[in-house]
Amino acid sequence: MMLLLRVATGVAIAGLCARAEDEEYSQFVNPFIGSEGKIPGYVYGGGNVFVGSAVPFGMVKLGIDTYEEPVNQSALNGGWTPQGKVTGISLMHVSGTGGGPKYGFPAQMPLASIKTPVNLLDNRTYWQTRDGDDIANVGYFRTHFESGIAVELAATRHAGLYHYTYPSPTEKHLLVDFSHYLPFPTRPWDSQFYTGGEIEIQPNSSTYTGYTSIANGWCLGAPVTVYVCGEFDSPPDEARAFSGRNTFPVGRHFRSFGNSTTPEPTFTGSSARSGPMGDRVGAIFSWNGTDESAEIRSRVGISFMSVDKACAYKNEELSFWDIEKTTKAARDEWNRDVFSKIRVDTSETANHTRLALLYSSLYFMHLMPSERVGENPLWDSDEPYFDDFYTAWDLFRNQVSLWHLIQPTYYESMLRALIDMFKNEGYLPDGRSGNYNGLVQGGSNADNILADAYVKGLRGAINWTEGYAAVKKDAEVIPFYDNNPVDPFGSLKEGRSALGDWIPLGYVSADRSTRAVSKTVEYSLNDFAVAQIAAGEQPGDVDLYMRRSAGWQLSWDRDASSRNFTGFVMPRYANGTFDKTYEILDCGECNWSDESYEGTAFEYSFVIPHDIERVIELMGGAQHFEERLDYVFQPNTSGVDLGVNGLGITTINNVANEPDFQTPYLYNYLNKQWKSVERSRQLANDFYFNSSDGIPGNSDAGALNCWLVWQMLGLYPIVTTPVYLLESPWFEDINVTVNHNHTLRIRAKDMDDGDGRQGYYVQGVSINGEKWSQNWFNHGDAGGIMTQGGEIVFTLGAEQKVWETGAEPPSPGHMVLDVDGNGYV
Numbered sequence: 001m002m003l004l005l006r007v008a009t010g011v012a013i014a015g016l017c018a019r020a021e022d023e024e025y026s027q028f029v030n031p032f033i034g035s036e037g038k039i040p041g042y043v044y045g046g047g048n049v050f051v052g053s054a055v056p057f058g059m060v061k062l063g064i065d066t067y068e069e070p071v072n073q074s075a076l077n078g079g080w081t082p083q084g085k086v087t088g089i090s091l092m093h094v095s096g097t098g099g100g101p102k103y104g105f106p107a108q109m110p111l112a113s114i115k116t117p118v119n120l121l122d123n124r125t126y127w128q129t130r131d132g133d134d135i136a137n138v139g140y141f142r143t144h145f146e147s148g149i150a151v152e153l154a155a156t157r158h159a160g161l162y163h164y165t166y167p168s169p170t171e172k173h174l175l176v177d178f179s180h181y182l183p184f185p186t187r188p189w190d191s192q193f194y195t196g197g198e199i200e201i202q203p204n205s206s207t208y209t210g211y212t213s214i215a216n217g218w219c220l221g222a223p224v225t226v227y228v229c230g231e232f233d234s235p236p237d238e239a240r241a242f243s244g245r246n247t248f249p250v251g252r253h254f255r256s257f258g259n260s261t262t263p264e265p266t267f268t269g270s271s272a273r274s275g276p277m278g279d280r281v282g283a284i285f286s287w288n289g290t291d292e293s294a295e296i297r298s299r300v301g302i303s304f305m306s307v308d309k310a311c312a313y314k315n316e317e318l319s320f321w322d323i324e325k326t327t328k329a330a331r332d333e334w335n336r337d338v339f340s341k342i343r344v345d346t347s348e349t350a351n352h353t354r355l356a357l358l359y360s361s362l363y364f365m366h367l368m369p370s371e372r373v374g375e376n377p378l379w380d381s382d383e384p385y386f387d388d389f390y391t392a393w394d395l396f397r398n399q400v401s402l403w404h405l406i407q408p409t410y411y412e413s414m415l416r417a418l419i420d421m422f423k424n425e426g427y428l429p430d431g432r433s434g435n436y437n438g439l440v441q442g443g444s445n446a447d448n449i450l451a452d453a454y455v456k457g458l459r460g461a462i463n464w465t466e467g468y469a470a471v472k473k474d475a476e477v478i479p480f481y482d483n484n485p486v487d488p489f490g491s492l493k494e495g496r497s498a499l500g501d502w503i504p505l506g507y508v509s510a511d512r513s514t515r516a517v518s519k520t521v522e523y524s525l526n527d528f529a530v531a532q533i534a535a536g537e538q539p540g541d542v543d544l545y546m547r548r549s550a551g552w553q554l555s556w557d558r559d560a561s562s563r564n565f566t567g568f569v570m571p572r573y574a575n576g577t578f579d580k581t582y583e584i585l586d587c588g589e590c591n592w593s594d595e596s597y598e599g600t601a602f603e604y605s606f607v608i609p610h611d612i613e614r615v616i617e618l619m620g621g622a623q624h625f626e627e628r629l630d631y632v633f634q635p636n637t638s639g640v641d642l643g644v645n646g647l648g649i650t651t652i653n654n655v656a657n658e659p660d661f662q663t664p665y666l667y668n669y670l671n672k673q674w675k676s677v678e679r680s681r682q683l684a685n686d687f688y689f690n691s692s693d694g695i696p697g698n699s700d701a702g703a704l705n706c707w708l709v710w711q712m713l714g715l716y717p718i719v720t721t722p723v724y725l726l727e728s729p730w731f732e733d734i735n736v737t738v739n740h741n742h743t744l745r746i747r748a749k750d751m752d753d754g755d756g757r758q759g760y761y762v763q764g765v766s767i768n769g770e771k772w773s774q775n776w777f778n779h780g781d782a783g784g785i786m787t788q789g790g791e792i793v794f795t796l797g798a799e800q801k802v803w804e805t806g807a808e809p810p811s812p813g814h815m816v817l818d819v820d821g822n823g824y825v
């Protein structure tokens with residue numbers, strides 16, 4: 001899967017011109033990393049990544065939609081699957097998500113024939129197996145169908161260019177099916193469904209316009225209406241709109257003919273509309289004159305606002321029909337706005353595996369959320385708009401902290417967008433897609449995101465009075481029950497469903513709430529986050545939220561014991577007793593209705609980033625803490641079937657899922673930084689590769705990829721605090737553009753980590769020339785190193801050295817609760 005469009009100019013210019021944005025970093029990106037899981041040929045357990053063409057945070061992510069059997073080991077989330085049949089090529093996708101698929105619309109599908117048995121309303125009669133390997137590189141995608149049709153794709157921010165080459169110049173067809181979307185065949189409750197649309201073919205036949213509305217999907221969202229404006233580079237010989245009864249499953253309150261037989265289309269002239277029965281609509285375009293070319297190009301704009309806007313995007317962003325030019329524009333944007341923000345040696349002698357891991361990881365962490373400035377159909381506002389925060393639970397761990405540094409403009413806009421959602425819809429989102437808040441996995445983790453920005457001094461045009469009101473609402477007001485079938489106890493839509501426990505009891509109970517263990521842990525950090533913003537915005541509230549942030553200690557059962565370790569966060573009932581039968585090492589399905597979500601009590605007992613000091617005390621002191629930490633990295637200790645969230649992982653610590661992201665770095669809190677380096681490096685080496693199965697689980701909008709970027713930089717952020725842990729960089733010289741136009745330089749002296757010699761242990765660190773005795777620093781330390789730039793120099797070597805003599809990393813939420821009595825000591 002090599003680079004097809006390796007454009008000579010970019011590479012040649014780089015030698016002459018010193019401007020980093022001209023360097024062709026995109027050549028190192030492998031867009032297939034995470035496209036496959038451990039079972040060859042299937043996505044199951046893999047990254048679920050989008051493979052196609054997109055610009056950074058682009059609204060359009062143009063790629064193929066496929067159907068692959070057996071469905072139980074497939075995942076249609078990103079559209080692309082290794083060997084699935086192509087059912088359409090659509091403009092909107094998500095990347096790296098678990099749960100039910102989202103988007104996969106609006107689509108086109110090129111057909112070499114429309115003769116029987118092709119039924120335009122039945123994708124199974126025309127879907128296409130692909131020949132050979134697909135080609136993907138930054139901004140570009142190419143595939144080849146069994147029918148002989150070649151498809152090339154390139155995207156702009158709000159439009160997509162399709163370039164089709166047919167086997168026969170005299171028979172070319174193009175299907176536009178507005179009822180196409182990515183289905184979830186095995187799970188109807190959160191599958192998307194079609195609710196209606198309208199298509200109109202303009203008189204000269206080369207342009208079609210209309211809209212499609214698709215509801216539900218992962219966050220059980222309201223219908224998403226997308227306006228479409230498509231055009232072909234040559235007028236078809238024939239263009240026919242059609243409609244047909246909808247026989248797909250739909251949600252309650254929508255009409256369809258259930259599971260009756262798929263009808264044949266009814267041709268309706270130059271337009272078709274769904275009408276009151278929600279009929280499927282589409283159009284078929286045919287070019288079959290004698291002197292035609294084998295190629296058809298189509299440019300399509302989309303908008304959430306209007307057909308006019310969709311057409312304007314098409315015309316403005318794709319004023320030419322050239323796939324190479326469009327690809328180059330996308331690639332230039334990626335180089336300029338993303339890859340050149342982290343610059344390392346790219347010469348022939350550099351380790352190209354590492355270049356691939358670094359730049360591919362940066363690529364995957366910039367596909368979501370989707371930037372939709374000017375594309376918010378829900379309310380009028382001058383604030384920027386973003387969608388597809390999918391999800392805050394994933395992003396808050398460390399991804400927002402990297403955007404903070406290298407994407408200050410986008411990042412500030414995202415935060416303003418989040419706050420504007422609170423202002424206009426009542427709550428910050430936890431997971432949001434399709435303009436709809438939905439599916440809160442645990443706490444209200446946008447609180448953590450806002451706090452992380454706040455404590456690092458980000459102000460800009462963010463109204464923090466409103467930002468504080470938003471997080472305080474999460475902390476105080478129980479959201480309406482949304483009747484989600486998977487949780488009978490409280491809302492999954494937004495906010496914190498278990499405040500009815502949390503506020504009076506100080507913990508989330510196991511009998512009145514679901515996911516008591518993980519919610520208790522998450523609400524604790526959420527309230528710490530609220531306190532961090534309160535410190536500047538409403539100081540009188542600080543004490544309240546700091547006290548609540550210690551609530552996890554009320555769920556600490558000091559008698560609970562597992563594998564010779566004693567003391568864990570455990571499910572506790574409202575009457576104060578603990579669930580003594582709870583399996584500390586097995587959260588069962590670890591699902592919505594279980595006592596802990598996507599992580600065991602063993603794991604969550606470490607996930608208290610604001611008060612590791614207290615965790616160490618409760619685990620019996622530094623030595624016991626260290627032994628327990630060592631233990632969770634031992635092979636064959638896991639007591640749970642991790643399923644897709646950690647296929648093949650046998651340690652208790654699950655590097656493939658977010659709760660445990662920070663755990664390998666906790667040795668810093670014992671001033672044994674070398675062990676953090678060793679553990680985390682080993683995890684990275686064991687689980688991240690430049691291959692299609694090269695990440696250990698769903699990439700989760702790039703969260704896993706971002707974990708690797710921090711690992712390669714030799715830093716790790718402690719979210720909701722201004723602290724960065726010092727680890728061990730993977731490159732001798734890294735220049736990071738922070739705060740728009742300042743340079744943070746990270747150097748590694750005496751690096752020698754090839755050939756298994758493991759010369760990556762830190763021997764000493766200096767920051768801006770000053771010897772650094774702590775294994776951490778603050779955002780504003782050393783004259784504002786993360787805002788003004790500066791230099792961190794690591795000296796590396798083979799010795800497992802305790803080089804840090806200063807204070808351990810802080811526990812700014814430190815508090816001691818009397819765990820038996822509920823009182824504060």
Ligand SMILES: *[C@@H]1O[C@H](CO)[C@@H](O)[C@H](O)[C@H]1NC(C)=O
Nearest residue numbers: 039042044070071072073074
């Ligand atoms: C999917 O189901 C098939 C049987 O239909 C089975 O052989 C296979 O192991 C299953 N795959 C997974 C990942 O569960």
Ligand SMILES: *[C@@H]1O[C@H](CO)[C@@H](O)[C@H](O)[C@H]1NC(C)=O
Nearest residue numbers: 087122123124180181182183
């Ligand atoms: C293809 O058709 C089948 C049968 O009607 C349907 O279940 C499925 O959702 C369709 N898939 C796509 C991508 O349209």
Ligand SMILES: *[C@@H]1O[C@H](CO)[C@@H](O)[C@H](O)[C@H]1NC(C)=O
Nearest residue numbers: 202203204205206207234235
């Ligand atoms: C076809 O009609 C559309 C809409 O009126 C117009 O924008 C486009 O330029 C026309 N194309 C040609 C080839 O005339």
Ligand SMILES: *[C@@H]1O[C@H](CO)[C@@H](O)[C@H](O)[C@H]1NC(C)=O
Nearest residue numbers: 247249257258259260261262
């Ligand atoms: C429709 O589905 C129901 C139950 O899901 C089934 O009993 C029935 O046979 C199906 N009808 C058709 C026409 O497939």
Ligand SMILES: *[C@@H]1O[C@H](CO)[C@@H](O)[C@H](O)[C@H]1NC(C)=O
Nearest residue numbers: 114237238286287288289290
């Ligand atoms: C092109 O195809 C259409 C639809 O199948 C048909 O009506 C028309 O006669 C064909 N034209 C030629 C030149 O074959």
Ligand SMILES: *[C@@H]1O[C@H](CO)[C@@H](O)[C@H](O)[C@H]1NC(C)=O
Nearest residue numbers: 343344345733734735743745
């Ligand atoms: C980093 O920046 C410094 C100072 O401009 C420069 O000397 C060095 O070559 C740069 N290193 C890389 C890898 O870009």
Ligand SMILES: *[C@@H]1O[C@H](CO)[C@@H](O)[C@H](O)[C@H]1NC(C)=O
Nearest residue numbers: 423462463464465466467469
């Ligand atoms: C911030 O929001 C508050 C509450 O809506 C408003 O009163 C205040 O004027 C805003 N501040 C600025 C600078 O816009």
Ligand SMILES: *[C@@H]1O[C@H](CO)[C@@H](O)[C@H](O)[C@H]1NC(C)=O
Nearest residue numbers: 561562563564565631634637
């Ligand atoms: C627990 O400790 C006992 C006594 O030291 C030992 O025999 C046993 O193997 C240990 N169990 C585990 C799971 O480590």
Ligand SMILES: *[C@@H]1O[C@H](CO)[C@@H](O)[C@H](O)[C@H]1NC(C)=O
Nearest residue numbers: 510511573574575576577578
């Ligand atoms: C406390 O509540 C749990 C769950 O409802 C119940 O099983 C247990 O018996 C109760 N214990 C006491 C002492 O009331």
Ligand SMILES: *[C@@H]1O[C@H](CO)[C@@H](O)[C@H](O)[C@H]1NC(C)=O
Nearest residue numbers: 187486589590591592593643
């Ligand atoms: C989680 O629960 C939902 C709803 O009951 C179910 O559809 C899904 O399959 C479950 N997932 C796992 C991994 O068990």
Ligand SMILES: *[C@@H]1O[C@H](CO)[C@@H](O)[C@H](O)[C@H]1NC(C)=O
Nearest residue numbers: 408409460738739740741742
């Ligand atoms: C750096 O970026 C900031 C923010 O965009 C801008 O205000 C400032 O003028 C820039 N400084 C330089 C030297 O380019």
Ligand SMILES: *[C@@H]1O[C@H](CO)[C@@H](O)[C@H](O)[C@H]1NC(C)=O
Nearest residue numbers: 351352353354753754755756
């Ligand atoms: C290049 O980096 C990879 C990934 O870290 C590593 O496995 C490999 O040993 C390195 N190659 C050399 C020659 O150092």
